[in-house]
Amino acid sequence: MSSAPEVFTAASHGAEQIVAIDHMAHAMGLSAGMRLADARALVPELITRSATPDHDRRALSKLSYWCLQFSPWVRPETAREPIFLPGAACLFDYGLNLDISGSDHLFGGEEKMTALIQSRLNAFSLTAHLAIADSLGAAWALARFATEPNSVTIMPPGSAKTTLANLPLAALRLQLQETEDLARLGLRQIRDLYKIPRAAISQRFGPSILRRLDQALGFVGEPLSPDQETSPLWCRMAFAEPIAHPDDIARASEHLCEKLCTRLAKDGLGVLRLRCSLFLAEGGVRHADLGLARASRDPAHIFRLLIEHLPALEAEFGADAITLTAVSAEPLKSLQYDWALPTTEDTSTAGNLNDPELGLLIDRLGNRLGMQNIARFAANESHLPERAVRVIAPLSSPDDQNHAWGDIDGLPRPVKLLPCPEMVETMAEVPDGPPMLFRWRGRMHRVIRAEGPERIAPEWWRQFAIKDPDNQTRDYFRIEVLEGQRFWLYRQGLYPEQGGHSNKPPRWYLHGFFA
Amino acid sequence: MLPQWPGGVSGPEQIRRMVEHVKRKQVHNKAALLADLRQKIAAGEVGTANPAALCFRSPLTIGVPAVDALLPQGGLTLSALHEVQAVHDGAALAFCAYLAARRATTGGMVLWGMTGLGLYGPGLAGFGLAPERLLLVRGQNEQELLWAVEEGLKCRSLAAVVAEVRRIDLKQSRRLQLVAEKHGVTAFLLRPPDSRLETSAAVTRWRLSSAPTANGQFGFEIELLRCRGGGEGKWILEWNDATGAFDLATPLASRTAAAAERAKSRA
Numbered sequence: 070m071s072s073a074p075e076v077f078t079a080a081s082h083g084a085e086q087i088v089a090i091d092h093m094a095h096a097m098g099l100s101a102g103m104r105l106a107d108a109r110a111l112v113p114e115l116i117t118r119s120a121t122p123d124h125d126r127r128a129l130s131k132l133s134y135w136c137l138q139f140s141p142w143v144r145p146e147t148a149r150e151p152i153f154l155p156g157a158a159c160l161f162d163y164g165l166n167l168d169i170s171g172s173d174h175l176f177g178g179e180e181k182m183t184a185l186i187q188s189r190l191n192a193f194s195l196t197a198h199l200a201i202a203d204s205l206g207a208a209w210a211l212a213r214f215a216t217e218p219n220s221v222t223i224m225p226p227g228s229a230k231t232t233l234a235n236l237p238l239a240a241l242r243l244q245l246q247e248t249e250d251l252a253r254l255g256l257r258q259i260r261d262l263y264k265i266p267r268a269a270i271s272q273r274f275g276p277s278i279l280r281r282l283d284q285a286l287g288f289v290g291e292p293l294s295p296d297q298e299t300s301p302l303w304c305r306m307a308f309a310e311p312i313a314h315p316d317d318i319a320r321a322s323e324h325l326c327e328k329l330c331t332r333l334a335k336d337g338l339g340v341l342r343l344r345c346s347l348f349l350a351e352g353g354v355r356h357a358d359l360g361l362a363r364a365s366r367d368p369a370h371i372f373r374l375l376i377e378h379l380p381a382l383e384a385e386f387g388a389d390a391i392t393l394t395a396v397s398a399e400p401l402k403s404l405q406y407d408w409a410l411p412t413t414e415d416t417s418t419a420g421n422l423n424d425p426e427l428g429l430l431i432d433r434l435g436n437r438l439g440m441q442n443i444a445r446f447a448a449n450e451s452h453l454p455e456r457a458v459r460v461i462a463p464l465s466s467p468d469d470q471n472h473a474w475g476d477i478d479g480l481p482r483p484v485k486l487l488p489c490p491e492m493v494e495t496m497a498e499v500p501d502g503p504p505m506l507f508r509w510r511g512r513m514h515r516v517i518r519a520e521g522p523e524r525i526a527p528e529w530w531r532q533f534a535i536k537d538p539d540n541q542t543r544d545y546f547r548i549e550v551l552e553g554q555r556f557w558l559y560r561q562g563l564y565p566e567q568g569g570h571s572n573k574p575p576r577w578y579l580h581g582f583f584a
Numbered sequence: 585m586l587p588q589w590p591g592g593v594s595g596p597e598q599i600r601r602m603v604e605h606v607k608r609k610q611v612h613n614k615a616a617l618l619a620d621l622r623q624k625i626a627a628g629e630v631g632t633a634n635p636a637a638l639c640f641r642s643p644l645t646i647g648v649p650a651v652d653a654l655l656p657q658g659g660l661t662l663s664a665l666h667e668v669q670a671v672h673d674g675a676a677l678a679f680c681a682y683l684a685a686r687r688a689t690t691g692g693m694v695l696w697g698m699t700g701l702g703l704y705g706p707g708l709a710g711f712g713l714a715p716e717r718l719l720l721v722r723g724q725n726e727q728e729l730l731w732a733v734e735e736g737l738k739c740r741s742l743a744a745v746v747a748e749v750r751r752i753d754l755k756q757s758r759r760l761q762l763v764a765e766k767h768g769v770t771a772f773l774l775r776p777p778d779s780r781l782e783t784s785a786a787v788t789r790w791r792l793s794s795a796p797t798a799n800g801q802f803g804f805e806i807e808l809l810r811c812r813g814g815g816e817g818k819w820i821l822e823w824n825d826a827t828g829a830f831d832l833a834t835p836l837a838s839r840t841a842a843a844a845e846r847a848k849s850r851a
Contacts, residue, residue: 430735582674
């Protein structure tokens with residue numbers, strides 16, 4: 070504490086003007102807005118400093134981040150021009166607007182919340198006027214026109230009209246010119262405006278005064294658009310004493326992951342982008358942003374990703390609170406597996422693979438490669454070879470476990486299947502002979518052995534088959550060539566001799582490779 | 585003289601010390617000591633999770649005595665990297681599936697790493713590998729795949745890892761070999777026909793191609809290119825569907841066996 074009063078000054082209209090005063094100066098009768106010369110006359114031992122509005126605005130911005138621990142809806146507010154508020158300690162208006170609609174219950178009520186914020190701000194050596202009201206306008210007014218420093222005003226819900234009645238008109242955030250105009254008409258307090266018919270005011274002064282009045286009384290909405298990207302899905306954990314040990318921070322984050330995922334589950338959402346904020350005891354905030362390739366609400370998965378970012382959030386003197394916000398969430402859809410095989414909708418993790426080590430491996434692989442790139446086979450009810458197998462999420466339990474594999478009338482199946490059958494040129498006996506020679510990818514192969522045909526007709530219950538069923542019929546042959554390789558070729562389509570009615574000639578394709 | 589260990593041989597720490605001792609070749613009757621250890625491991629007194637005991641697990645046999653004879657300890661070492669080069673895709677795939685299935689008979693899943701899906705479940709089932717035992721892992725490129733393979737090798741819940749890699753250099757393969765040695769998951773590198781072949785740290789190297797069918801059974805030409813502590817050879821095998829195993833058709837060439845024959849005839 071200095072022994073003499075301190076003030077901040079700024080040049081204004083050719084003379085130095087006081088823009089901010091401290092308690093001692095206030096007690097000695099100085100006020101913001103006075104000319105420095107006058108102030109010096111009153112208090113010769115005055116200490117003056119240059120006002121630094123830019124620095125102040127940056128500090129306010131930092132403080133608004135710090136306030137994120139109380140509510141994600143925070144917006145700093147500074148007036149461009151100094152507002153002359155009677156008895157104010159500072160010409161520049163530094164304010165923070167918080168929407169605490171959803172968060173006051175987390176602190177045990179409005180009184181406890183404001184007491185907490187007030188004590189924290191005082192710990193930063195800041196004097197603050199706090200006000201809670203139904204509308205932004207009312208809260209603004211109550212905070213700035215409070216009578217004592219460090220005051221907390223909580224307006225009873227629904228009593229905006231009576232609470233604001235005695236405040237001067239400047240509390241409505243009117244322009245200076247408007248306030249003067251109204252003063253000339255004898256209107257000085259807000260209550261005076263209640264009696265005037267609305268049409269008269271808007272006719273005389275335009276719509277702005279009425280708008281401000283309605284905003285203050287809560288008749289017109291004034292949504293708070295926060296500075297930061299935010300979302301209502303957030304969880305907070307505060308500590309009685311600041312924690313600094315990385316293990317403690319990790320445990321708290323893990324707990325928050327579970328809380329957040331419970332909330333997401335209630336809404337049927339999965340998180341895509343996550344922000345973990347650490348609120349430091351000395352007033353700063355550190356953020357860690359995470360993105361997920363696929364929406365998830367698995368707390369273990371999210372925590373495993375988060376744990377890698379936590380060391381970067383250093384808290385030298387400890388953290389007061391941690392919040393976890395789901396910045397972007399979407400309805401949790403099933404994963405899109407594009408393995409050129411039919412997939413299943415089932416992504417439940419009620420697995421028969423209960424081994425935690427395996428689960429951890431799958432997660433780690435999935436985090437880096439993408440969850441859609443880790444899968445298992447499951448049998449599918451279809452005799453079309455490319456549909457006989459489907460791909461499922463690794464930990465899900467398919468319902469038809471008893472479906473036999475490869476047991477298609479005892480006929481062998483290839484070990485490798487091309488995702489898309491490739492056309493080959495063949496020389497074969499018409500109509501139903503196997504190929505004797507074929508060319509695939511530019512190489513000629515001589516067939517020394519062929520087994521088949523195995524007829525696989527299209528599934529008649531599928532729409533495309535109805536158009537041209539004969540063209541979709543496949544006759545598969547197991548082919549062995551001179552070099553030893555074994556292929557799975559098929560002829561698609563029937564010749565007229567076989568009873569085919571299509572006017573397109575049948576074509577040959579290579580579908581797979583045997584051992 | 586066998587060193588006397590107080591209270592007999594038990595506990596992971598003592599096993600480790602014993603193994604160190606044996607390795608340093610300070611023991612005269614090594615065979616007896618090893619037999620004792622093997623018996624203890626087989627009896628389940630020492631868990632195979634103990635890294636020191638890993639090297640004493642019974643090896644993975646191919647199932648064809650002529651081939652197994654050329655492998656050290658009569659089979660493939662479990663905690664090691666083995667390489668299978670494919671002249672023909674299907675043959676090598678089937679061989680790897682067969683080996684992985686044999687490795688996984690005692691339980692555990694098989695991780696199959698690839699950059700694009702070509703595996704066909706029903707076909708693999710024919711070689712003994714139940715498709716639901718497979719964990720399919722697809723990487724966008726070879727680097728990702730090798731990372732996934734390494735992660736898989738560190739997971740003791742897996743029985744084996746098969747990876748279809750086109751390019752892997754000596755350093756990477758040595759790294760995989762060390763990880764396999766440490767954790768005991770068997771690693772198989774499947775090299776497709778168009779891969780670039782370089783020296784590798786694999787303990788055994790095989791080359792597989794399809795051979796003409798004989799007796800109604802698929803034929804395979806298997807070549808053991810290189811084997812640490814073993815021989816080399818080339819065989820034609822036939823896949824016996826009924827028994828679910830390979831049968832020997834004709835031994836084409838076996839250099840060390842022939843040399844042994846010649847040495848015997850000279851003596």
